Amino acid sequence: MEVPVIKINMFxxxxxxxxxxxxxxxxxxxxxxxxxxxxPSAVVGGTLFAILTCVLYxxxxxxxxxxxxxxxxxxxxxxxxxxxxxxxxxxxxxKGGKLVLIFTGLAWLLAILQNALALGVGTAMGMNPLTALxxxxxxxxxxxxxAASFGPIAAEMGGTGAVxxxxxxATFGLISGCLIGGPIGRSIIxxxxxxxxxxxxxxxxxxxxxxxxxxxxxxxxxWFMLIVACGIGQILLEIRKIVLPGLNMPxxxxxxxxxxxxxxxxxxxxxGNDEFYEVIDNxxxxxxxxxxxxxxxxxxxxxxxxxxxxxxxxxxxxxxxxYLFVRFITFNACGRDYDAxxxxxxxxxxxxxxxxxxxxxxxxxxxxxxxxxxxxxxxPLIGGFISNITxxxxxxxxxxIAQGMLH
Numbered sequence: 001m002e003v004p005v006i007k008i009n010m011f012x013x014x015x016x017x018x019x020x021x022x023x024x025x026x027x028x029x030x031x032x033x034x035x036x037x038x039x040p041s042a043v044v045g046g047t048l049f050a051i052l053t054c055v056l057y058x059x060x061x062x063x064x065x066x067x068x069x070x071x072x073x074x075x076x077x078x079x080x081x082x083x084x085x086x087x088x089x090x091x092x093x094x095k096g097g098k099l100v101l102i103f104t105g106l107a108w109l110l111a112i113l114q115n116a117l118a119l120g121v122g123t124a125m126g127m128n129p130l131t132a133l134x135x136x137x138x139x140x141x142x143x144x145x146x147a148a149s150f151g152p153i154a155a156e157m158g159g160t161g162a163v164x165x166x167x168x169x170a171t172f173g174l175i176s177g178c179l180i181g182g183p184i185g186r187s188i189i190x191x192x193x194x195x196x197x198x199x200x201x202x203x204x205x206x207x208x209x210x211x212x213x214x215x216x217x218x219x220x221x222x223w224f225m226l227i228v229a230c231g232i233g234q235i236l237l238e239i240r241k242i243v244l245p246g247l248n249m250p251x252x253x254x255x256x257x258x259x260x261x262x263x264x265x266x267x268x269x270x271x272g273n274d275e276f277y278e279v280i281d282n283x284x285x286x287x288x289x290x291x292x293x294x295x296x297x298x299x300x301x302x303x304x305x306x307x308x309x310x311x312x313x314x315x316x317x318x319x320x321x322x323y324l325f326v327r328f329i330t331f332n333a334c335g336r337d338y339d340a341x342x343x344x345x346x347x348x349x350x351x352x353x354x355x356x357x358x359x360x361x362x363x364x365x366x367x368x369x370x371x372x373x374x375x376x377x378x379x380p381l382i383g384g385f386i387s388n389i390t391x392x393x394x395x396x397x398x399x400x401i402a403q404g405m406l407h
Contacts, residue, residue, distance in 0.1 A: 003063045010068040017293045020045030024293075038182025038364040042289045046296030047175065054301035066298050074251070076291040077356065081252040082229035083284025084359075084380045085259020087277065087373065089267060093260070096377050099334060100386075103343065103378050106330050107387040108394065110322070110351055111137035115398040117321055118314050125310035129402035130159025135314040136398065139170035140322075141391050143354040146170075150395055157403050165311060168303045170353070172315050174295070177352035181361030184323060185345035186368070188331055194338040195369050222279040225262060232258035250388070256380065285363060292360045322351050342372040346379030355383040 008016070024045025028034045034044055057063045088096075115136035122132020134154055139147040144167065151166035189195050233255035240254070266272035326344040334340035345365050349358025358379050366372060 003057055003060055005065050006062050007065045008067060010072065013066050013069065013294070014072065014290075016049070016297060017290055020049045020297060021289055021293050023048070035368070036186070038186050038361065038368055039179065040182070040289075040292065040360045040364040042293040042360060043178040043296065046293045047178070049297045050299045050301050053297070057300075057302050058305075064298075069294065069298055073291060073294055076287040076294070078230045078233065078252050078255040079226050079287040080284050080291060080356070080359070081256040081380060082226045082233065082259040083280050083287065084376060085229065085256035085261075086225070086263045086280050087284070088260050088263055088377050090264060092373055092377050096374055096381075099343075099374065099378050100381060102333055103330075103347075103382045104386050104390065106333055106347065107141070107351075107382050108390040109329075110325050110347070111141045111387070111391045111394045113321060113325070114140055114318060114351075115394060117317055119398060119402060121314050121317060122310060123405065125313065127310050128158070128160050128162075129405040130154045130157055130399065131162050131165055132310070132314065133395075133398055133402045134159065134162045134166040135169045135311055135318070136395075137391050138395050139166045140173045140318060140352050141350065141387060142170075142395070143174070143350075144170045146388075146391065146395070150399070154399060154402075157399065158406050159402075164303070169311070169315060171299055171301065171303055173318075174299070174353035174357060175301075176315075176319055177349045177354075177357040178292075178296070178361065180319065180323070180352075181345050181348040181357065182364050184326060184348055185341055185361070185365040188327065188341040188344060189338070189365070189369060192336070192341070194341055218276045218279045219283075222276060222283050226259070226280065226283060229258040229262055230255050232261070288356060288359050288363065291356050295354075295356065318352075322348060326351070338370065339372045339374040342366065342375035343378060346375055346383065350379070350383035350387065355380050358383055 021042050022045070024041035024043065027044050027048075028039070028041055053064060115133060115138075118136030119129060119133050122135065123129050131154070134147070134151060137146075138150045138154075142150070147163075147166035147170040151163035154162035154166070233251060236254040236258060237251050263272070326347045330347045331340050331344040334343045342362055342365060346358035346362050349355070349361050359376075362372070362375060362379065
């Protein structure tokens, strides 16, 4: 039976996006367990709305078609990355240099393990090797973007149902990353007593925020500079296409780079101030919340219902793998301190879904404890750019192995 389609206008869509954030915030205040385990408001409200749309579809009542969803997603996504770039001062860039190299290696290692697990367990349970591989780093570390890119390639190479498996696994990963990142971070922080020594600073910061009067001029300047950063990012992208046509570098990375350049210039000329950068952070958080909420409410959860037992087994084991990896490898390798705990939260997010999931869960944890500038620089840089390169190479390597197993 064909399910009736209801087209949702862009403005109604954005109204729903904001409404589910407020609803998630209200529910977090009512159910302390959600706040206790650092589940973001956008995730709470968005997931419940996605469940509602799934029920409507499964009962044959209707399904929604979202107008200009990708345009709005790209806008908020790039504004967020530009804000992340403008948060990176010269001192932070110097401090994060070594950690960037360490975290790059960790992200690459996790992708290798994810593919080895998917291929090994899948073939052991009788799955097509290429299809099984689509439950590895392709949809998890890579997200829906890589699922859409590599799924058809795997299908052409002989992976039956590879596209459907990749998209469904990416959806599973996105939801899982939203739900388990916060609890993992809270567990590490409390077990290692990393919140000690931060509470006094956190209270002072909150008091300053409470006393801080809204500055319309700085808010206007922040929005203008972030939009300029996105424009510069697009120019840099076009230059890259001409100079380095073989290098795949997405627009959001260029927006982040533009943000870093603007920040360095403003610091050098003395044009920036703490109030301005605080507004930049707030705009970034708003954009992130809108992006995450929009991404979740438009998910097609019914795609997960058709997952067979072998695929569900692989995905469950992937959750176990990433918990053990970020808890015992990422946290320890990144310094065993508070910054390392927040980086571990971020690794959970983009290791299962996407960088915005990382940032949303990191923000939720930091709201409860303390802000980590280092984590907010390292995670989006690796998850949003460098891991895309290393993961693509890893996927290609394993796809060749999987294809060889067919013969």
